[in-house]
Amino acid sequence: MPLRRQVLLLAAAFTLSAPAAFAATDAALKAAIASPTRPAADVARDGARHPYESLIFWGLKPKQTVIEVSPGGGYWTAILAPYAKATGGTYVAGVADLANPKLSEGARKGRADFEARFADEAKYGKPQFANFGPVSGPLGAPGSADIVLTARNVHNWTVQPGVADKVFADFFAVLKPGGVLAVEEHRADPRSEKAAGADGYLNTATVIAIAEKAGFKLDAQSEINANPKDTKDHPFGVWTLPPVKRTAPGGQPADPNFDRSKYDAIGESDRMTLRFRKPA
Template sequence: MRRVLPTSAASFSRRGALIGALALAACGRKGEAEPKPPAAKAARNMTLQDAVAGEWRPAADKARDPWRHPVETLEFWGLKPGQTVVEFWPGAGWYTDILAPYLAANKGKLIAANLEPADPASTEIVEAYRARLKAKPKIYGDVEITAFGPTSGPVAPAGGADLVLFLRNLHNWMAAGIAEKAFRDAFAALKPGGVLGIEEHRAAPGGVQDVLAADGYVQEAYVVRLAQEAGFVLDKTSEINANASDTRDHPFGVWTLPPVRLTAPRGEPADPNFDRAPYDAIGESDRMTLRLVKPAS
């Protein structure tokens, strides 16, 4: 059985997840002029590779591409021109910076099911995301912002989405007790035959899954079971985002690793004497990449 950190469930509550997301959101660029899409790519012919290479993406985000493999991952999930895509909890917009320009240039649509603004922290995250999109309308196009949370309604019109994405957020929803709701809401949003793409920090198989995912890792079999209970069928899996160097046994959970790089428990001051070298050497976490399908009938 894998080790579960001796951290109280309260410290990984929904509010804690929101505050952590806010800290990451604050790392985004501000006050920059809107870059112009290259003339040859401004109409409908932007490729996924063009979007990933886009000058509007922060350098710090591009530096993570070797770990997150956005082109290969989105191709695995089947992203195509003209699709309607729902991105749950987009955070500071790492994947939005790829999805929104690509879909806007190819007659598609992005729906961002953001945090449910239930407190000042979550409201600030949502408003920062909204401002980011508003600052560069020629790049992002018309992104529709909805909400996902404990009391939220539909994230998108029923049966209208081609692709729904859960991007390294399932552990947060487990901590908040809304993981099952996420799968139900995704299932309702998708067309018959539509795809749910999941990227999530992967726990070692075997043993009992911590239902709060206090260290940020989730067993692949557990994720598949939650999806199947909501009606999804597992189509295929990929090792695109695997990292065999991730031992998963870190003092501050998955957040010890890049990009968060904690040196002390959440809520405590950073420890300047903490040796980051072995964790930076691991890189980003070992992650499952799943493609699940809503049955056509």
């Protein structure tokens, strides 16, 4: 076959395969988001968290290995695990480090409860679980993941010396060349003089610097999760806002006289949505 015809056929195949791949992603992702297995409280937050738009921005595709680090209450797990099941992919949750002898009993129980919640193979397939923490080992085999996702967690690592550098290095190591680091984080006023992460907010430049130090390149930024109503000057930091709705300093009893109306009207925080890439 003449070389020119081979090139034209390859180009045509690519042109046809790209829309087909997106259609597969689109249908499976919409089905996972619409699933009746998702908790009603999670579904109620979709207007603030924009799961479809965020995951499309981060480049989610069928058959990928996605590692979510510190999944919290499982908002993303309840979408990504069924999506992985439906598309031949793998979902891995980086959760409490059971190999750490200093891990609290509460954290151990939290991990056990999390694993039990997502143990139903008919709903969630076979999620995997990896040890994650300040002194944990690798998240997986080097170069084994297509996407590492972490949502609203980076501020927790910046308040502990050296931890942010360690965990971003872990992310870099486990991703394939060309793989994506997906970050959602509460976005600080760039003029803020508060200690990084102390109130739950971080400057975008801070997050980018941490990622670039680990070897990542910023691929794109999105305003999907922006909230211009967030003034970022709340009495109990970002936790004053929904969904936490704190009414007293951390560790103290809730204040029944605290007026929440102003903060509930703001809604969830203003957040950066970033896509980093590991150089190929």
